[in-house]
Amino acid sequence: MKIVISSAGRRAHYVEWFREALGRTALSGEVIAMEYRLHSPSTGLADRAVPSPAYNSPEYPEALREWCRAERPDLFLSLNDYELQILSGGLAEEMRSMGCRVAVLGAELQPIVLDKHRMATALAERGIPTPRTVLGSEVDRIRSSARSGDRFVVKHRFGSGSTGLRIVEAEALPDAVEQSAQTALGADGLPAADGPAATVVQEALPGPEYGVDGVFDVDGRGELLGVLARRKDLMRGGDTDVATTVAPEPFHAAIREIGAMLRPSAAIDVDLRDNADGEPQVIDINPRLGGGYPFCHRAGADLPAALIRSAVGLEPDPELLRYRVGVTSARREEFTVVAAPR
Ligand SMILES: Nc1ncnc2c1ncn2[C@@H]1O[C@H](COP(=O)(O)OP(=O)(O)O)[C@@H](O)[C@H]1O
Ligand SMILES: [Mg+2]
Incomplete structure (x- = not known):
């Protein structure tokens, strides 16, 4: 059994725990750390470390295809959201056709989780509880119905790791959106051109x-x-x-x-x-x-x-x-x- 954990970086404990779990089975196999940076801690803990081109480089898809063809891994897990985005195109399907399970959403579903606005809409349509969410460019829709004391969260629409996060009351929303928008990235990971529309505004939830x-x-x-x-x-x-x-x-x-x-x-x-x-x-x-x-x-x-x-x-x-x-x-x-x- 060949298990690849890609872009684990500092979350190297996953490499360790997959090795332990594999060791407790009767299966022979190895846990492979695939990393762009070879000094990432996961490379020191894996049975084998494999360098890969950066996932956003033009060489990445062909290098991964080649490697899978030669090595025939059984399971491929990535810990990086942008790498998942790239895999979820045709690449994951190609790897599956070579017998590898790739833990990536379908190409039509992956963009939903990347985009906090689309995600909120999709959740609400299914009746899954989620806070009311509007684009930063539509902040007036929220302000007009806000009561005094209501608090709101501004965050990057395509963000992760709490990027662009601000928590403010209604009157401070336009400024908070503008500030958050200055560092917002678009769906492609590059600085967003559309400013406020690259942020979302939600009611702030008060609980744990x-x-x-x-x-x-x-x-x-x-x-x-x-x-x-x-x-x-x-x-x-x-x-x-x-x-x-x-x-x-x-x-x-x-x-x-x-x-x-x-x-x-x-x-x-x-x-x-x-x-x-x-x-x-x-x-x-x-x-x-x-x-x-x-x-x-x-x-x-x-x-x-x-x-x-x-x-x-x-x-x-x-x-x-x-x-x-x-x-x-x-x-x-x-x-x-x-x-x-x-
Ligand atoms: N609607 C909200 N109400 C209260 N806190 C929020 C809300 N949305 C986000 N936060 C806080 O901001 C953090 C980051 O937001 P999140 O939506 O998880 O984005 P990401 O982790 O992708 O940056 C959350 O862990 C939470 O603490
Ligand atoms: Mg989060």
């Missing part, structure tokens, strides 16, 4: 925030294997620093619906926040292994083992996705040797 993984089979059948959830207790620079595991049941319906909408494979990472009535609302979807899963891993879940089981074609084992509720974990820094003299 949750990170939730939906775990699905790796063949794109959309079979939900389990749901893993934690409350985010402390955030720093767009990453969760401290979180406490919570019961998954309150999120099952939303994750099931999102699964039916996106037909994901392997894992999706969903951010939700409670409204004033304590009802969780979906604010963000990343169709990949996310930054918050480690908090559930530390509480006993084994997502890598569940995905390996699925890749081998074995019946799902629900035990692998069970974890203790109420476990608080904190992020730390770690150091890994990535090169040394022979």
Whole structure:
């Protein structure tokens, strides 16, 4: 079994945990870190490190195709949103035709999760709870109906890692949109030309925030294997620093619906926040292994083992996705040797 984890970068724990999970099976195999930067910590932890051209370079598709043809990997997971975007065109289909499961959404679905405006519309159409969302260029629609004391979030429409985030009251919205727009990127990852329309405005949700993984089979059948959830207790620079595991049941319906909408494979990472009535609302979807899963891993879940089981074609084992509720974990820094003299 050859498992490729691409662009793991500092999320190198995934490489480690896939190796451990593979080691516990009777399968022979290897976990391969594919990286553009060969001094990324994941390369030091993998069975093998493979350099790849940058995913936004013209050489990337052919290099990946060539490598897959020669190596025939079984499972390909990327941790980078922009790389997923590039794979979700024809490239993932080509890799699948070579027998590799690629955890990427279909080409018509991937643009929905990249665009926070389209995503909010798609969620609302399916009746999945999500805050009212307008483009920054339509901010007057929200201002006209705002009551004093209402708070609003401005963020980048194609953002990640909390880029462009501002939380303000209605009268400050136009300025906040203008400021946020100055650093906004477009769908192509380049500075956005359309200013305010490259931001979105939402009502600010007052309740606690949750990170939730939906775990699905790796063949794109959309079979939900389990749901893993934690409350985010402390955030720093767009990453969760401290979180406490919570019961998954309150999120099952939303994750099931999102699964039916996106037909994901392997894992999706969903951010939700409670409204004033304590009802969780979906604010963000990343169709990949996310930054918050480690908090559930530390509480006993084994997502890598569940995905390996699925890749081998074995019946799902629900035990692998069970974890203790109420476990608080904190992020730390770690150091890994990535090169040394022979
Ligand atoms: N509607 C909202 N109400 C309250 N907080 C929000 C809202 N939208 C986003 N946030 C905060 O901003 C952070 C980043 O927003 P998010 O939509 O997850 O975008 P991304 O992670 O892609 O940058 C969230 O983790 C949350 O803390
Ligand atoms: Mg997010």
